[in-house]
Amino acid sequence: MYGRKVKLRFLFIASVFLSLILSAFLILKSLEENVVYFKSPSDIQFLEEIKNQKIRVGGMVKENSIKVLPEKINFIVTDYKNEIYVVYSGVLPNLFSEGKGVVAEGFLKDRNFFEATKILAKHDENYMPPEVKEALKEK
Amino acid sequence: MKFVFKLFEPNKIFLITSRAPKYVMALFIIVISIGLLEALIFSPEDYKQSHSVRIMYVHVPAAWISLGIFSSMTFLSLSGYIFKNKNFFLISKSLASSGLVFNIIALVTGSIWGKPTWGTWWAWDARITSMLILALFYFMYLIAWRIYENKDYIFKITTLITLFGIINVPIIKFSVDWWNTLHQPASINILSKTTIHSSMLFPLLIMTAAFALFSLLIFLMKYNTELIKIKNKGLDRL
Structure with a gap:
């Protein structure tokens, strides 16, 4: 199996990715009127x-x-x-x-x-x- | 997984990247000749747009390729970051410039197409604006490589740029469905009916193949240069 570091890096990327998706969604939702x-x-x-x-x-x-x-x-x-x-x-x-x-x-x-x-x-x-x-x- | 990484060893790849371009070039010339003949001469005019529809055969493949390349770059950068494989970053870097070129081609041909059909060169609608943002991400990515080339944090910076930029890719794809846009919805659908006649779909697919071959050609040449740089540093492996 992969080492602890690999798993941590994966978790890091996954959490950054999820928070980016969430913020993009919220921003676009609130800007819908202008988009x-x-x-x-x-x-x-x-x-x-x-x-x-x-x-x-x-x-x-x-x-x-x-x-x-x-x-x-x-x-x-x-x-x-x-x-x-x-x-x-x-x-x-x-x-x-x-x-x-x-x-x-x-x-x-x-x-x-x-x-x-x-x-x-x-x-x-x-x-x-x-x-x-x-x-x-x-x- | 280890086996997959073995395949990406520079020494083995160097042989391919130094020999393959001339064959890819020959294939590209053949495919683009067929594609252009089909697109500009043999394909019919559109019932509504008449001959201006021919811009589509450059515009749509260019947009597809630029989206595809950015997605591949993100996948490679993230894999490179998670598994600490520098070679993935070099592949991603070598892909970027042709992605940017096709992105700009899509924007410019879209503008040229917009004037005779919509009646305007530019509109700040969701599809066009998000495509412009993608071009800015490509630009940021390439600039980052230029500035921080020899720093050890270059891989983290470029990974983050692709991670931010990839959020924009589904927005580009679905912008025409989520919001009112001046841009038309997708004509080619995998799940529902494709609304483009087969006599026009055929040249479109050939032009896509031609542009993909061109990106492959530029990629091989760029990647070959990267490998030569490594060799010159006197390192036999990454």
Whole structure:
């Protein structure tokens, strides 16, 4: 068997490791609010107060909700439970489309209305050639 | 266990590390040629991202390799510390630089990929930030070797750096599941369904093999240098 020293060194490493995991867990738990990159429309509904500071809202662009007006674009971000109405004027990323993920950065006017200053597209984990997508659609 | 350590004796390994690189190099050139042909020419474009999906074939393998190398370094450093085997530390040291290079490649290609898809070069989301922290740990590790190379506490310092850094590795892996991130969730899953079409998965795996071979090549050359340093000190064993 291994000597006493080896066992002690193992115990030392194991205890350092466990306390590191525990502290990392506690730190991340308490910072959760800041670690998330965006809030979902449901999170917005549960906000205690609406502050006039920059936040990000993310979710799916609701189907048939994009309305392009001369100076701005309107659409609805949904997480399939709650929705938020977003208005934006500026350049849209190429992947922005209905039924796809989106993250809007800007200011919350009230619980249902968001004025975006920047739009980011969030794509999902699915990768396939266009032909396969067509075949899936036909099904 | 004693038998395993015998296999790691420098004199025996030196023969391998001085002869193997040219074969590994040849294999690397073959595999990366196939991988790049598949990734850049033969693989289809994505239905959503069209040709920008090709960045994935560099980005994803680079990220995997950098995570894999850091995990191996931690395992080696901890074993070296517990069983007092200096050779493990030298293997770990020789692995580190290619890990850092692939980590930086993953960050840079991610940034280049982010602009056409997300619409931004950089986002402080959990996945990207934790990956940047991993790069800092690699950097710390390599700097520590530079500064304290000849001190006898170098092994303890580098072990502690890997022990702190390894906490970050599962955070990188699960960041996309635990928190809302701009980064997509994993496409390749062992337990659940893989959401990447086989025609795109194939070049991805070949590129991973190519990058792994490249790390092996750099590792062999670095490790060979370490062994030569020991020989020059006139020590026949560690």
